[in-house]
Amino acid sequence: MPVRPEAVSTSTTTSSRGRLKVRLKRGGSRQGARSSVVRTSLISIPSPLATGHLSRCATSADGVCMTIVLGEICQSFYALGTAVVAEILAGFGLPTRRVVDGHERIFAMLARGEVDIVAAAWLPHSHGHYVAACGAAALPLAKLCVGGRLLWGVPTYVDGAVAGIADLARPEVARRIDKTIRGINPDSGIMRASARALEAYGLAAAGYRVVTGDTADWMANVATAHAENRWLVIPLWAPHYLVSRYRPRALADPLGVLGGTQDGVLMVHRGLPDRLPAPALAALRALDIGNDGFARMEGWLNEPGASAEAAARRWLAEQGR
Incomplete structure (x- = not known):
């Protein structure tokens, strides 16, 4: 069952494996595994907001935080990052509770x-803009990956003359391509940028429209289009499973509407560092998953019967943790 932006879910993670080893950031990369199976990464379960069970983390007698509330945005990238963080904290005996919702x-x-x-x-x-609205309440703790980007892509079978976003307005392209640009939830970075791109490049006049929706429907549309050799525009970001699976050709964005490269930053509430045990805080500060790490986990997540938690444990095991 796909997760919709308004859905909220919780889970608790504990561990009997003992303390995790802390590995400082290093360079290097690994190539991601690929799978032809497309699946949704989350399921919707009863909301803690609706049942009244959402509470601040419990603390021990000395004031150290014993339950960490993890805010998870309802996309696979965030499910994987959250699962890695939860597993690291569990290794220090700290249980976590997830709250899943839109950006x-x-x-x-x-x-x-x-x-x-x-x-x-x-x-x-x-x-x-979301982080700016948090003001001093939110602090950056670590860069989980660097050099990510938003993009509009087209399948590799689309004529190579379709090289930039502006080319979509050419009559011979507009006649052949699916002019409904389907994406994910409206408060995501890629869909807000896509709405700007539609206007900046005058694509509405050529009949294009940007449609937000469910993640599972977005991924299924991409898979179906490839099976049919249907031309379409894919609004997405890297790293993501669809990038490694289909290798879409990124369209040039000379107006810079989609923005440049950006970093995936682990954000924490300002009070958390003082409540965490020092070794656990050090482990989070040292966390460096990297684009290749996320790509590997995205591939595993799309294998039959997989879960974000299992993918996170597999990646951590590869790192010797």
Whole structure:
């Protein structure tokens, strides 16, 4: 069952594996595994907001935070980042509770202190305004990956003459391509940027429209289009499973509407560092998943029977943690 932006879910993570090793950031990369199976990464379960069970983290007698509330945006990238963070904290004996919702609501909860960690904010472009609205309530703790980007892509079978966003307005292209540009939830960075691109390049006059929707429907539309050799525009971001699976050709954006490269930053509520045990805080500060790490986990997540938690444990095991 796909998660819709308004859905909220919770889970608790504990571990009997003992303390995790802390590995400082290093260079290097790994190539991601690929799968032809497309699946949704989350399911909707009863909302803690609706049942009244959302509460601040419990503390021990010495004031150290014992339950960490993780704010998870309802997309696979954030599910994976959150799962890695939860597994690291579990290794220090710290249970976690997840709250899953759309972009805007998660950052609002971070500002109010209703969640302690968001993995992650794309800065400076996609989520800069959300983080700015948090003011001093939110702090950057680590860069989970660098060099991410938003893009409009087309399948590799689309004529190579379609090289830039402006080419979509050419009559011979507009006659052949699917002019409904389907994407994800409206408060995401890629869909807000896509609305700007539609206007900046005058594509509405050529019959194009940007339609927001469910993640599962967006991914299914891409898979169906490839099966049919249908021309379409794919609004997406890297790293993402669809990039490694289909290798879409990024369209040039000379107006810079989609923004430049950006970093996935682990954000925490300002009070969290003082409540975490020092070794756990050090482990989070040292966390460096990288684009290739996320690509690998995205591939595993799209294998039959997979979960974000299992993918996170597999990646951590590869890092010797």
